[in-house]
Amino acid sequence: MPLFETESLVLKSYNLAESDKIVVLLTRDHGVVRGVAKGAKRLKSKFGSALEPFSLVLAEYFQKDSSELVAIQKADLITSNFRAAGNPDFLQKFSYLIEVLIAFSPPNDPDETLYRMVRACVETATADVESLKATGVYFELWLLRLAGYLPDWTRCDRCGREFDETERAGVRENFHLVCLPCSRTAANRMLSGNGRVIAAGARRLAPDEFAAFCIGSHADLDELSIILKTLISRSIGRETIGEKSLAIR
Secondary structure: OOEEEEEEEEEEEEEEOOOEEEEEEEEOOOEEEEEEEOOOOOOOOOOOOOOOOOOEEEEEEEOOOOOOOEEEEEEEEEEOOHHHHOOHHHHHHHHHHHHHHHHHOOEOOOOHHHHHHHHHHHHHHHHOHHHHHHHHHHHHHHHHHHHOOOOOOOEOOOOOOEOOOOOOEEEOOOOOEEOHHHOOOOOOEEEOHHHHHHHHHHHHOOHHHHHHHOOOOHHHHHHHHHHHHHHHHHHHOOOOHHHHOOOOO
């Protein structure tokens, strides 16, 4: 029964029996891990506040071959994001993002790029709640990109011509883009040139830089996020809380 120690983000937790919790971690070394933290609900628990959602911790756990749940032994708090998690807008946005992350991420599938992206998004939104809209779009774009679902939005899917920077394009059923001259029928949605510039910016910028890059582009972020949410729901085969009830902020 090997013992692992790895930096982790607490994604969510829920009660198990009278004194225990099941905790979902995004670990740097082993991807999404679910585990039991025995005694975590007790007033004098050894875990203290380390298992609060969005906390950054150094987690130590045993992996049992016969169980999908690991046995969490320790969680040393590195950074608490308790104050940010108490903000209703932050909680709503990241509850949706975590739902999508878990849906896209097979258990115990390490991806350090994904880990660093999620950690940086939490840190950016914690430092500046005004960046929540941009941070959410950045998260959606990168999650789709890493999962292989994000289409090439630089050129028309029908004629292959590269789009001009200011050119609006139609969104096809397969979420590829088509230029207006090539569009035989009215597209269900349109994506502005600035929306494509924003999407391209996410590929080369860190989350805090992306948030600064998007200042003044709220309408374009909304337009882009609607498309991304629909693509996410199509990719995982069900509606998300983001598509059903999350107000775009």
